[in-house]
Amino acid sequence: MQTKSDADLLSASSAQVDAAIAAFHPPLPLAVALSGGADSTALLLACHARWPGQVRAIHVHHGLQAAADDFQKHCEQLCAQHGIALKVCAIDARNAAGQSPEDAARQGRYQALIHAAQQDWLAVDGVAQEPVRSMALAQHADDQVETLLLALSRGAGVAGLAAMPAHWQRAQLEWFRPLLAAPARTLRDWLRVRGVSWVEDPTNTDETYTRNRIRAQLLPVLEQVFPQFRSTFARSSAHCAQASELLDEQAAADSLAVGIPPSIKALQALNAVRLGNVLRYWLRSSYGTTPTAAQLSQLMHQLRVCTTRGHRIHIKVGRGFVERRGAALDWYNS
DSSP states (O other), X not given: OOOHHHHHHHHHHHHHHHHHHHTOOOOSSEEEEOOSSHHHHHHHHHHHHHSTTSEEEEEEEOOOSXXXXXXXXXXXXXXXXXXXXXXXXXXXXOOOTTOOHHHHHHHHHHHHHHHHHHSOOBOTTSOBOOOOOEEEOOOOHHHHHHHHHHHHHTTOOHHHHTOSOSEEEETTEEEEOTTTTSOHHHHHHHHHHTTOOOOOOGGGGOTTSHHHHIIIIIHHHHHHHOTTXXXXXXXXXXXXXXXXXXXXXXXXXXXXHHTTTTBHHHHHXXXXXXXXXXXXXXXXXXXXXXXOHHHHHHHHHHHHTOOSTTOOOEEEETTEEEEEETTEXXXXXX
């Protein structure tokens, strides 16, 4: 039997979710990406309680596991019970050669969410609704810590250490992660207080995935050694996000000076820090590719020694190659 103190703790824990939603101010109507798990279920119902009639749900059926049909049924029953309009999108999330399964599923999911949000919507009673203006994703504080630890393990720079942004724009939609300050347990507590069930993805306990090993093995140790690690790690990520923004501002200014495509002579006038920064910015903003540390170092070295008309530059960078084309650099997809 649950004691009064247990009930009080449960209620206090779930109140963190209410606080997070109270601080959330998206343009309406809002769509919530609904997997059927505890995180997205809590986000959907909390948003629906605050903005009844202004919240929709989108469920992406990845088709990668036998339980996927059950996830869809759960989402359909949940939305029908609460009078929430739902769209279900089936995608082929199989990964291409050289692409990780996680990245394939993520890219497919984002494309499906955008497509569903941009379609016409009907309310449960068949009345036409306004177009979706915002999208909410249910990543929480534990997800943010896992993202930061993965970035650290890969030797990421400040852009990677900034982890997941709380707000951004994409495809004429405002995107939000309103629960990044809420630990995973608070979302389950919020649902338990209200007697709401959710589905458990069996892959969440598969420790062949690095994220699951972090969740199962590292987070409990961090909890013991640094009880406030979620908030302190989030603060560090916020500092990195600010630093990354400043680097992008400097790179944008340097990009104007070196030109697009960038002039080799102008690049050579920059110091090493600004040179690496503007090269990363050029490749990312122009071609959506990111060099490894080794690739960037090799490219910078070749630029420094490029002092003759016949000097050739041909370096693998990201998915393609950076080459010298006359007095400038160019990149092409292999």
